[in-house]
Amino acid sequence: MTETPNYDDHFDAIVVGAGLAGSAAALTMAQEDLEVLLLERGASPGSKNVFGGTMFTPRVRDLVGEDFEDAPTERYLGRKQFSLLSPEDETSLSVRPSAWQDPPHNDTHMVLRGNFDEWFADQAVEAGATLITETTVTDVIREDEDGPIVGVETDRPDGAIRAPVVVLAEGGNSLVSEAAGLKEPDKRQEVAIGAKEVRKYDRETIEDRFGLGEKDGASHHYFGEGACGGAVGGGFIYTNKNTLAIGVAYSISDAVEDPRKPDELLDDFKQHPAVAPLVKGGRLVEYSAKAIPEGGASAVPDLAHDGAVIVGDAASLVLNNGIHLEGTNMAIESGYWAGKAVAEAAAAGQYDATALQAYPENLEDSFVMENLEHYDWFGDFAHDEKQFLFTELPKALTEAELEFFKQDREPKETHAKRAKNMVIRALGGWTGAAKRAWKYRKLLS
Amino acid sequence: MSTPKTPDVETPSIEDRLYTNKYTDHEESHLGVFEEQTCLDCETYDCVSVCPANVWRDEGDGDVPFIAYENCLECGSCRWACPYDNVIWENPPNGTGMTYRYG
Numbered sequence: 001m002t003e004t005p006n007y008d009d010h011f012d013a014i015v016v017g018a019g020l021a022g023s024a025a026a027l028t029m030a031q032e033d034l035e036v037l038l039l040e041r042g043a044s045p046g047s048k049n050v051f052g053g054t055m056f057t058p059r060v061r062d063l064v065g066e067d068f069e070d071a072p073t074e075r076y077l078g079r080k081q082f083s084l085l086s087p088e089d090e091t092s093l094s095v096r097p098s099a100w101q102d103p104p105h106n107d108t109h110m111v112l113r114g115n116f117d118e119w120f121a122d123q124a125v126e127a128g129a130t131l132i133t134e135t136t137v138t139d140v141i142r143e144d145e146d147g148p149i150v151g152v153e154t155d156r157p158d159g160a161i162r163a164p165v166v167v168l169a170e171g172g173n174s175l176v177s178e179a180a181g182l183k184e185p186d187k188r189q190e191v192a193i194g195a196k197e198v199r200k201y202d203r204e205t206i207e208d209r210f211g212l213g214e215k216d217g218a219s220h221h222y223f224g225e226g227a228c229g230g231a232v233g234g235g236f237i238y239t240n241k242n243t244l245a246i247g248v249a250y251s252i253s254d255a256v257e258d259p260r261k262p263d264e265l266l267d268d269f270k271q272h273p274a275v276a277p278l279v280k281g282g283r284l285v286e287y288s289a290k291a292i293p294e295g296g297a298s299a300v301p302d303l304a305h306d307g308a309v310i311v312g313d314a315a316s317l318v319l320n321n322g323i324h325l326e327g328t329n330m331a332i333e334s335g336y337w338a339g340k341a342v343a344e345a346a347a348a349g350q351y352d353a354t355a356l357q358a359y360p361e362n363l364e365d366s367f368v369m370e371n372l373e374h375y376d377w378f379g380d381f382a383h384d385e386k387q388f389l390f391t392e393l394p395k396a397l398t399e400a401e402l403e404f405f406k407q408d409r410e411p412k413e414t415h416a417k418r419a420k421n422m423v424i425r426a427l428g429g430w431t432g433a434a435k436r437a438w439k440y441r442k443l444l445s
Numbered sequence: 446m447s448t449p450k451t452p453d454v455e456t457p458s459i460e461d462r463l464y465t466n467k468y469t470d471h472e473e474s475h476l477g478v479f480e481e482q483t484c485l486d487c488e489t490y491d492c493v494s495v496c497p498a499n500v501w502r503d504e505g506d507g508d509v510p511f512i513a514y515e516n517c518l519e520c521g522s523c524r525w526a527c528p529y530d531n532v533i534w535e536n537p538p539n540g541t542g543m544t545y546r547y548g
Contacts, residue, residue: 043540048519049548113548134540155538173521175534188525195497198547243547252525255495262497267456280452286547287462289497289520
């Protein structure tokens, strides 16, 4: 083993994890002239990260400026499709605004985390941060038993590294934060398991199948029994340049009830008649999984502690309200505000929770907590309504559509009336429909 | 009249799926259980049900599940799935375990 430099007490802050939240914090602090150590347990930044997905990039563009042109994005999001799947049928809505086709493309891009996170961590390094990979943080160091956090234990030789502030950006499987008593473990109803295949195709195959040009991409979101059984969750397809990300993500409390294991559920999703033509062929190049903290605002722990802050997935900063699926943007935003707060604390020479309060306060005023709080009701709502939302509704819609469009010698009016009655019946009659309309109104607010 | 057939899609086995991934063994399991008796008393094996990579295996003998740690995708789902908080989970050391190239 080569000689290990002594990092103890050499840095103003240690960041645990070079994912998006960690690198955003490291970059922000480095831009504020702090000495930052960025620790990553993987072989390179991004090598332990998994997501769908599309990334929303306003804060990234602010942070890196013109360098964003070199960011390794795959395709911009030009079209978004939502589908309800009964076991055999599909009802979908597709959105393709012309405005999204023009720069900056609604700041929404497909990325692969393997290369995007590496690039983003590089931005922090170029700004002055020190990145060390293949180093796992195993614990925090406290001054005394209940005292402030003053560093981290790692699996490097002479593994203890002390610094005034630790930024915990360790992801959803937040072993260090939990062991340090900084957060309670999430409940299993509030965590989703995602399983995903990345498959390689010819570019033309992807572009033809999804109706795309060279630079635009599509995201497909699938709900209902045909996607995830009766579970709260969904299936997805994202188009990259020459790969597709195909996966399912659903609540762990539902996953343990389904007789199928996640990989079997993924197989069934891929074989759905509406999905199979889009994903057939190709070559499997990676299989991955991730736990997604979806507990909403009520699951967000105290973010500032004496000598430490928690950011990104580790802080449960993920939004899933069925329509908006966001997390990487919240990770970056939280890393940014945490970095700013640490810089202020460093200037004042104070590192206790009070000195770091600017982070939770600014996050509270940002879209991150605004959105999480606005949709905090969704998780319980989806679990309460899952029989209707994921099983009964897709089936009723299919039956009503068949009736509505039926070709025979009866008048259209008769078909329309029958179709309407089918939907009303599925909604629980007029009273049920009125109650549901009231209950569901918040979905689009 | 027959409907047009849904095209065949590949449904690889867990082994074939894992074969595509880059993995570095760390020889000692990063997973375990705190109390064996808890597993012996458990009837649901939720760790087995939720695992996307067949790491946790119910061998049908009512014993502690067999742990094929080298299959682990490092999602952590077993930690939440276990109703008894009985899963020991440590991050694989020094860059070992899964290395995702796409992510």
